Amino acid sequence: MFVKFILSLVIIFGVIFSVEQPVLSANDPEHTYLDMQLRQLINSIAPNNSGYQYFILPDSENLSAIPFDPQNELTKEKIYLGQMLFHETALSINPINSKHWQEASCASCHFAEAGFRSNLPQALGTGGIGAGKLRHPDPDAFPAEIDKQNILAPSVLNSAYQKAMLWNGRAGSTGVNGKEKLIQSFDINRFKLDGLETQAISAMNVHKLGTAAIALIPEYQKLFASAFPDRPYVGSEVEDLKRAGLAIAAYERTLLSNEAPFQKWLKGNKMAMSKNQIRGAITFFSSSCVHCHTGSNLARDEFYAVGFDDHPKDWTGLNLGRGTATQRAKDDFKFKVPPLYNLIDSSPYGHGASLTTVRQIVEYFNNAKPQKMEAKYSGNLSIFFKPLNLTNKQVDDLTYFVETGLRDPNLIRYVPSKIPSSLCFPNNDDLSRKQLNCD
Template sequence: MLKYFYIIFVVLLISIYLIQCNTKNFYETEISNSDLRNLLIKRSSGKGLDFFILPESHEFSKIPQDTSNPLSDVKIQLGKFLFFDPAISFNPKCTAASRTFSCASCHFSEAGFQAGIRQSIAGGGRGHGFMRTKHPLCDSSEVDVQLLRTPSIINCAYQEAQLWSGKLGCCGPNTGSDSLWKKGSFLELNGLKMQGVETQARVGLEAHGFRMSPELITNTIYGTLFDSAFKGSRPDLIYRRFTMAKAIAAYERTVLSNQAPFQKWLRGDSTALSATQLFGAYLFFDKAKCDNCHTGPALNSMSFHALGFNDMTGIDIIDKNDAPKDVTLGRGGYTNLEEDKFKFKVPQLYNLKNIEFLGHGGNFCSVEEIVRYKNEAKSQNPNVTEKYLSQDFKPLHLNNKEIKALVDFIENALYDPNLKRYEPKSVPSGFCFPNADIVSKKQLHCE
């Protein structure tokens, strides 16, 4: 009898060992193109690989857009110029910075259209990109900074509401929240009934001191572009921030990371991903459960989660006494609901390679650091206690090899190497762009 049980015990041990080996081999050495393809089809809710494919920038019918702001070539061209032209930055708080910065000062291609530094500086800064610092002639109270990391405009067409708290935009998660749009605040602009991309562009133009001028309309191609892009509009409104915002939003919606290796793989190039990236992709959509939140073409979602990230604080940060509540409370700072406290919007994941500041507070220095944080699932922010943490914030039990593969997929397979294609060759004003201060001019070789 004992011999019989011993044989059964040995057989069970061998079976368990073989199952573990097969699982290990499947994850580590046997992820094929067809394995990943079948998994993605399963995770697409029956929509197939197309569910994850980003359209080409000229495929307007496939790009999500605001029905009040249909895309057109001329509108996109106008928006591109406005996005990069420092000549429209007439009214910053610090006059020394007037007409020296643009939208692209804080959203430039080399940083994946993010700021590239922990705390972005619009008006009151000087220098380009990763080298941008506070302007010495501007007082800290005059410097135009935020206490949240500047998000990327890449794939923003797939976000109905904008900013980390999702407070800008009339629709999507903000539907029915009209009572929160306080008169006299920027939230009142949600009442224009535009989606988040358009609303954020309109808010940004006013908040950062951008406007059009009669001289630019008369003496450059801007007048012709406005007239063509907004044909039929009232003459007294056609060159205002409302139309400027629509043009900028139209341009932003076409900034898509559709040349990333993963996008090429989705379109049928079976050689686009390395073996490690195939493994990392499989983990992303399977064991790591990343796609519970990061899904669709942009690998994002319009959901909000409390993950216990620290806020933007430190001796290197320019503080603001009038910072809005959503800086620390996230979605809860907008909705005023207890259950929304410390929840921040799920961001898109393309072009994060070499970005040294991640998370809403810019406290993570690399993709690997944030993956390891999520793998351990322990809140770093003492204010975000267990009762607030997302139900999806649980240990992932990834080993070191799996972490490395997942990071390889996010950093390299989701990296579009040619974002410079979205920059203009010049701007109508003739200014050095995206910045025109004396330091930037030298760095950009404009002189």
């Protein structure tokens, strides 16, 4: 009995120390002082006295607290279906070379281990081989058979907090786009939905996915029926594609980095951030960063020119960013402000994959020398893009805050343990199957 008691004490303390890892003591006066400084700073920044609430991400289960499109209400059933579809390799039925049939999914290019981004300058869907960060182009594939784009794949983490999707914001009919006549909107915005829903539906076509194969799987028939009770049958490709997109978008809205140290700290756990993380946060919230990276996702549904280089593979030669979508010269070279969580899980960064470390980015903003001179000559560079005169120590701490304070260590909780087709996921090519122990 006594031995059992001692054993459980050991286990309890083991758990406390391994999970919480109190990096500092609660009565360290320096920590208390820094903590107070950051709290005051955040309170002074948050608009309309909203306080920390302005920066807090809700729990993923608290559906009424997550921003949603009224045409796509969040239900547990829809989110579950979307989680399956996001990882479902059986959707990949229209590859250019049939050899690659059912080998890729959305999560080939946006996977949890990489912070729902990819570690490649060109994320690889169908025609790529290998799992996770080992993914590379199939050496036997012709370039045209490989699903990749000449722009970096942004994260879908915390995407519920932006209404315009894609680097130039062309996807979506609400928010900033509600007031815009987007020239290059193609047919992408025909459903008049938020960007996330719009993008998910459009991505089904762009990435050569289709629902014909899953429509034959009884479990999917059930899942579609419970997610969309008003139309409880599957089999019409166009309508199913749209509903698959809606379900995927619902799932994407629940991908929130709410277990990051900074989030825990905002919710009252003073011990969740170390002194260096708090110092970095103070630099972040007292410098220009927070003008553009703000709110729950530390981003903004707005477009700024900060002079990052284009992708070396960009066929346009000069990516005009938002200017491409609005056809207005004053929008040239502006790109959407990306959210800042879990960036350390994968590199490179920027729409053109032109920066390789977070530290490089912090130094870039500190020096304010644009990579792309055309952005400077256009006169569109943001007035917030100017030298910050941060000391080396401030650069260190700010980098550390972005890398670790803004990292949710447990994104794997959003990945399903299996999918209804029973195929290997998120990739199903021979090499991935070996690496993922699927065979």
